[in-house]
Amino acid sequence: MYDVIVVGGSFAGMSAAMQLARARQNVLVIDAGTPRNRFADEAHGFLGQDGRAPAAIMRDVRCQLLRYPTVEVMSGEAVGTRALGAGFAVELSGGGEHRARRLILATGVSDQLPAIPGMYERWGETVLHCPYCHGYEVRDLPLGVVAAHPMSAHQAMLIPDWGPTTYFTQGLFEPDTAEIDAFAARGITIERTPVVELAGDAPALDGVRLADGRFVRVAAVFTAPRTDPATPLATMLGCVHEDGPTGPYVKVDQWGATSVAGVWAAGDTATPMHNATLASAAGVLAGIGAHQASVRAKAG
Structure with missing residues (x-):
């Protein structure tokens, strides 16, 4: 024993x-x-x-x-x-x-990542969860935060120190009034139309496709699985x-x-x-x- x-x-x-x-x-x-x-x-x-x-x-x-x-x-x-x-x-x-x-x-x-096509094949490369672990490697690039839980707005507040940031609410995790003001101070763009696909030659990421057909260019996205x-x-x-x-x-x-x-x-x-x-x-x-x-x- x-x-x-x-x-x-x-x-x-x-x-x-x-x-x-x-x-x-x-x-x-x-x-x-x-x-x-x-x-x-x-x-x-x-x-x-x-x-x-x-x-x-x-x-x-x-x-x-x-x-x-x-x-x-x-x-x-x-x-x-x-x-x-x-x-x-x-x-x-x-x-x-x-x-x-x-x-x-x-x-x-x-x-368990958000059920969005293109997430899993990029996990750990251009789909990330920890900016302290991986943010420096995508610095100065256009970045996104795909909201997955109520604390996603807190995650989004961090990301502008690594690159220009878009917060995708997915129509589910709307920032409150105080968070909207803080986003404005941090230069964070809010996008309320859901992301439906990650595009590009994985594991690289060219951008995300939205439910209304628009394409938003980002080089990496952060999310909280x-x-x-x-x-x-x-x-x-x-x-x-x-x-x-x-x-x-x-x-x-x-x-x-x-x-x-x-x-x-x-x-x-x-x-x-x-x-x-x-x-x-x-x-x-x-x-x-x-x-x-x-x-x-x-x-x-």
């Missing part, structure tokens, strides 16, 4: 595993190999790694982690989990299971969830502990604020939290 199983091998999961490795815990990382950032060619804003491919960063991390003799990293998909008397069992898609005294869920989220847990593991264990602006996330304390004793969660699955640096920091806290719980258990 392992001390800890970490499910998820991206920024949060590997950061948690690193802390546990350095605490000489026996750790298994189960990595399905489908991180949320797999659609992006480069990671940005992550200290010391700006401009590198996320996959390259994770290859380096895996090599560094495996220098510690108490760590194993397994490629595979965790499809089930259950509590045992002395811990937890994690079931794999290919059959078999592994057991640990504690679990860290760093399983991330899946993105609906987010859902990438796996049902936290639900299987009975972890409490909270509702965020784009979807549910696992409720955790300041150390990443969930409502279920012995289970921690970190990264995008456990916060409404999605960012690689924040995910890594949350993984550090969860790893330390899981180790300190072990210390307390041994101390009686």
